[in-house]
Amino acid sequence: MPFHVSFFRRALALCALALALTLPGPGLAQSPSASTQPTLPPHYAAQVLSPIQRATFLHRSAFGSLCSLAPLACALIDRPFALNAKLELFVRPKAPDGSTSLLLPFALSVPILGRAEVGVGSCFAMAWASSEKSAPASSSVAPTPTGLCPMWVAAKGVLFPFFRDPHRHPALAAEYLLEYQAGPFVGLNQLGLPGPMSKMSVIYRHPLGDLELSGAATVLLDHISRAGTLQIGAHAGYRVPFGEHLWIFGQAILQMPSWGPVLLDAPSGQGQQKTIDLSPPVGGTIALGAQQRADFGFGVGLTLMLTKSDIETRVDLLFRLLSFEVGPHIKPLFPPKPEPVPNINVALHTQGPSSLCPPGMRPAPPTIATPGEPQPPDAMRCVPIPPQPRQCPPGLVPAPPPSRECVMPRLAPPSPLWGHPCEFVPFDGSPHLRVGRIDRSGEYCEWDGLRLPLGAIIAPPQPGRANTAPPPPNAPQLSGGPTSPPLASGPAPSVGHARPSPRPPAPVPQPLASQPSLPTPPVQATSPAHASAASSAPAVPKTRHGGEHYDGQAASVPGSPLASGFVDRGKQAAEHVGQLARVVRDHGLGAVVPSKEDIKTWASDFKHQCLDHMKDCLERKAHEAADELNEFRKKSPDDKLYTVGGWGFDAAASAAASAVVPGAGAVFGGVVRTGEKAVGKAIGKKVIREAEESAIEHADHAVARRLLHEAEERAKKAAEKAEREAVERAAKEAEEVAKRAADANTKRPPKPTPKFEPPTNSPQLPPAEVPAGWRVRQMPPTEQYPHGYWKLEKPMKDGGWQPIDPSTMKPGTRPETHIPLPPQRPE
Amino acid sequence: MHGFPSDLDPAVFCGRELQLVSFTSNTVHLSFDGDASITAESTVLYQVDDTSALVQQVPPVAASALMALVGRRVCAATSNPDGSLRLQLEGGGIITCLDDSKDYESYHVRVGGQEFHV
Numbered sequence: 012m013p014f015h016v017s018f019f020r021r022a023l024a025l026c027a028l029a030l031a032l033t034l035p036g037p038g039l040a041q042s043p044s045a046s047t048q049p050t051l052p053p054h055y056a057a058q059v060l061s062p063i064q065r066a067t068f069l070h071r072s073a074f075g076s077l078c079s080l081a082p083l084a085c086a087l088i089d090r091p092f093a094l095n096a097k098l099e100l101f102v103r104p105k106a107p108d109g110s111t112s113l114l115l116p117f118a119l120s121v122p123i124l125g126r127a128e129v130g131v132g133s134c135f136a137m138a139w140a141s142s143e144k145s146a147p148a149s150s151s152v153a154p155t156p157t158g159l160c161p162m163w164v165a166a167k168g169v170l171f172p173f174f175r176d177p178h179r180h181p182a183l184a185a186e187y188l189l190e191y192q193a194g195p196f197v198g199l200n201q202l203g204l205p206g207p208m209s210k211m212s213v214i215y216r217h218p219l220g221d222l223e224l225s226g227a228a229t230v231l232l233d234h235i236s237r238a239g240t241l242q243i244g245a246h247a248g249y250r251v252p253f254g255e256h257l258w259i260f261g262q263a264i265l266q267m268p269s270w271g272p273v274l275l276d277a278p279s280g281q282g283q284q285k286t287i288d289l290s291p292p293v294g295g296t297i298a299l300g301a302q303q304r305a306d307f308g309f310g311v312g313l314t315l316m317l318t319k320s321d322i323e324t325r326v327d328l329l330f331r332l333l334s335f336e337v338g339p340h341i342k343p344l345f346p347p348k349p350e351p352v353p354n355i356n357v358a359l360h361t362q363g364p365s366s367l368c369p370p371g372m373r374p375a376p377p378t379i380a381t382p383g384e385p386q387p388p389d390a391m392r393c394v395p396i397p398p399q400p401r402q403c404p405p406g407l408v409p410a411p412p413p414s415r416e417c418v419m420p421r422l423a424p425p426s427p428l429w430g431h432p433c434e435f436v437p438f439d440g441s442p443h444l445r446v447g448r449i450d451r452s453g454e455y456c457e458w459d460g461l462r463l464p465l466g467a468i469i470a471p472p473q474p475g476r477a478n479t480a481p482p483p484p485n486a487p488q489l490s491g492g493p494t495s496p497p498l499a500s501g502p503a504p505s506v507g508h509a510r511p512s513p514r515p516p517a518p519v520p521q522p523l524a525s526q527p528s529l530p531t532p533p534v535q536a537t538s539p540a541h542a543s544a545a546s547s548a549p550a551v552p553k554t555r556h557g558g559e560h561y562d563g564q565a566a567s568v569p570g571s572p573l574a575s576g577f578v579d580r581g582k583q584a585a586e587h588v589g590q591l592a593r594v595v596r597d598h599g600l601g602a603v604v605p606s607k608e609d610i611k612t613w614a615s616d617f618k619h620q621c622l623d624h625m626k627d628c629l630e631r632k633a634h635e636a637a638d639e640l641n642e643f644r645k646k647s648p649d650d651k652l653y654t655v656g657g658w659g660f661d662a663a664a665s666a667a668a669s670a671v672v673p674g675a676g677a678v679f680g681g682v683v684r685t686g687e688k689a690v691g692k693a694i695g696k697k698v699i700r701e702a703e704e705s706a707i708e709h710a711d712h713a714v715a716r717r718l719l720h721e722a723e724e725r726a727k728k729a730a731e732k733a734e735r736e737a738v739e740r741a742a743k744e745a746e747e748v749a750k751r752a753a754d755a756n757t758k759r760p761p762k763p764t765p766k767f768e769p770p771t772n773s774p775q776l777p778p779a780e781v782p783a784g785w786r787v788r789q790m791p792p793t794e795q796y797p798h799g800y801w802k803l804e805k806p807m808k809d810g811g812w813q814p815i816d817p818s819t820m821k822p823g824t825r826p827e828t829h830i831p832l833p834p835q836r837p838e
Numbered sequence: 839m840h841g842f843p844s845d846l847d848p849a850v851f852c853g854r855e856l857q858l859v860s861f862t863s864n865t866v867h868l869s870f871d872g873d874a875s876i877t878a879e880s881t882v883l884y885q886v887d888d889t890s891a892l893v894q895q896v897p898p899v900a901a902s903a904l905m906a907l908v909g910r911r912v913c914a915a916t917s918n919p920d921g922s923l924r925l926q927l928e929g930g931g932i933i934t935c936l937d938d939s940k941d942y943e944s945y946h947v948r949v950g951g952q953e954f955h956v
Contacts, residue, residue, distance in 0.1 A: 790955070793839070793840070794940070795839075795940060795941045802943075807860070807862065807867065809858055809860045809867050809869055809875070810867075810869060810875055810948070811860075811865065811867040811869075811875060811877040811946075811948075812877065812946070813862050813864065813865055814864060814865070814879065822862060822863045822864050823864065824864055825864070825879055825880070825939070825941075825942035825943070826942070828864070829941070829942050829943070
């Protein structure tokens with residue numbers, strides 16, 4: 012803020028200094044002495060109209076496509092680029108001399124990136140007299156307001172802020188407008204004088220939500236006579252809650268001081284010398300109006316302007332007949348107001364009998380009276396209001412209790428692994444390849460548009476099968492950093508990453524969504540591979556499950572969602588497919604898994620979710636492809652095109668992956684085969700890709716949509732068929748694997764405890780006496796307790812037993828309540 | 839610690855309603871109708887419904903939404919070779935008791951007067 016103030020003060024000081032140097036003398040409507048009068052051309056005085064007529068159109072609408080239909084200069088500039096044309100009508104119904112005047116301003120302007128604007132314009136003026144008085148003369152000898160005005164050129168620019176959005180933050184702007192006579196545009200300038208005129212303004216704008224406040228100081232100066240005036244005004248505008256760009260506004264302008272020479276005209280026949288004071292009138296103006304600002308089309312406005320000066324009091328009507336903008340939409344500048352979400356948590360104020368019950372209760376429903384049983388006339392029984400199922404807006408579901416909120420079912424809650432790195436780990440023990448970040452669901456590794464299911468096993472190409480993915484020019488980089496040998500050099504030494512077991516690691520519990528659970532914000536992958544891929548892409552595509560919408564500004568191919576989606580995703584993911592292909596070619600089988608730090612957590616969760624109901628898990632994952640098709644149908648046409656553009660690459664990528672990864676799947680540790688879904692999807696989307704290529708060639712969205720619709724139907728059938736086959740095959744395999752795993756587990760010793768805390772009590776015999784009701788439970792020897800152990804337990808009211816620490820006789824932790832038995836002495 | 843007892847059929851929980859959830863400083867107690875209960879001294883995983891997160895709790899428990907499962911009946915119960923017991927409840931609820939230690943007892947099952955220590 013200090014910078015704002017100081018900058019604003021400096022600007023005002025500079026303006027005041029310029030004004031002081033320009034003005035012949037200070038004061039209110041002062042006139043210089045005859046000795047300081049400027050040198051005027053011959054017959055200049057004869058062209059000067061009366062003060063009333065000179066002041067006819069002293070106020071004109073401000074320059075700029077987004078300015079209000081009012082005189083005060085404004086700092087608002089459209090963006091990013093537009094051509095703006097406008098036609099207005101000013102009506103001055105009745106001047107004190109009985110004349111009525113019309114002014115038709117017209118202008119063209121070009122705003123540039125919301126920070127500068129240039130424009131040209133002029134106007135046509137008309138004036139006619141009332142029936143009582145004669146019309147103003149319109150001859151070449153005595154010029155009148157009737158006719159074309161001078162041409163004007165204008166420019167303005169935002170001086171401050173430099174980096175922030177000037178539309179949403181306080182802004183300072185400067186404007187310059189020059190009126191000059193050229194060609195047919197030989198009329199009188201804004202001061203009503205024949206000659207060029209300059210208009211300089213400094214404007215400060217302060218947005219406050221839907222309210223905008225601004226102030227401006229403007230100097231008008233006639234170049235020949237040096238007559239001029241200073242206008243200082245304030246503006247307040249409000250964007251009404253209906254309509255998109257409808258504003259109401261008010262302005263107050265003070266015009267003072269004014270200055271100008273007093274001309275001594277030729278003596279009249281009676282010997283009197285006529286004097287003409289060229290200084291504009293001193294006065295004030297109030298303007299009130301409503302306006303639809305130009306928004307890629309037509310804009311209209313109406314303003315009522317009251318002016319009171321030392322020569323007249325008048326009312327002007329300003330109409331914006333037509334304001335037409337050609338260029339990008341200005342909606343980003345003034346985004347439309349969001350639709351209000353109906354509040355369904357309405358508090359009902361009960362009336363009648365309901366109001367007699369205390370909060371949380373309601374009158375009991377009337378019961379059927381037993382015949383013969385007296386029924387008190389005023390008896391009313393209140394019963395607790397049963398809990399109502401929570402109502403949520405469409406698309407949301409109730410959050411788990413005790414929360415009363417509604418959440419998005421697919422987005423909440425995020426996986427605790429969200430944003431954590433994931434890796435491709437070759438089974439030969441060679442260094443792992445960083446392949447992106449785990450997505451919000453915790454089930455996929457998102458790698459710039461390439462979504463690899465966690466647990467997917469990638470195999471090398473089969474002989475005889477076409478490997479259409481040649482190694483990329485840049486060799487894949489391993490997360491081992493510069494010290495890691497290149498993959499092309501053959502199997503690399505291990506970097507401490509153990510060869511994964513065919514089974515998942517022991518399910519050591521780790522926090523899954525423990526309370527409180529804070530989702531880790533996603534961060535960009537920092538691997539060299541990722542960085543090299545990202546640097547070559549101009550725009551990062553949005554993920555499919557993270558709200559995939561076409562953004563015209565961020566698209567790499569503006570105006571073509573289809574091409575943008577294709578290009579954005581393809582550029583980055585193509586690199587990654589090539590990198591994976593190269594790694595599996597050199598090192599053989601590998602799995603896509605979370606990083607070493609997260610593998611245990613993931614494996615535990617994975618097993619917990621899928622091992623016990625393998626078939627359900629497989630079917631659910633397999634149906635994801637069909638769900639995506641369903642979601643696809645719900646998208647807008649542009650989003651469909653963008654998504655399909657991305658799918659187009661996915662199909663190509665999946666096809667390439669299946670070429671290098673025969674039967675590419677997702678069998679990690681023999682648990683589940685999720686990658687079958689990707690293969691099924693690839694089969695279906697391959698059909699879409701063919702249609703897209705055809706659509707891109709046509710570059711016609713209508714044709715593209717028709718082709719895509721046909722492709723979608725074909726793809727859906729193909730995907731369903733592939734899914735069925737995949738599910739059946741995977742389920743069969745999974746059952747066999749699970750059976751083998753179960754057999755192995757039955758022979759497996761108990762799992763090791765990751766953080767073992769030894770018993771706190773030394774080996775000892777159980778007490779001979781315990782409190783009444785308590786018990787000592789002695790257990791036989793185990794591997795950990797070769798002589799057995801015992802526990803002291805206290806009965807609970809709920810029927811359970813609570814372990815007690817015998818050293819304190821209070822509840823304790825497991826190490827405190829498991830007491831080893833000492834070795835038995837030989838008898 | 840001891841693994842899931844071979845003489846206990848987890849299906850004995852099927853159809854039983856979770857009637858009481860109680861906590862002590864070192865246990866989580868789940869009471870079902872028909873004189874069946876589970877007392878956990880170690881990790882309990884639960885999920886309120888299909889859309890909610892899998893929550894892990896280890897005594898002592900400071901806050902929990904496990905009570906949201908009270909009133910629901912067990913529709914499926916399975917045991918795993920690693921010693922865990924998984925109860926699937928109506929409405930997508932899941933309770934899993936883990937046997938995650940070889941050194942200490944993890945949970946206890948009491949059904950029809952019989953007691954099993956895992």
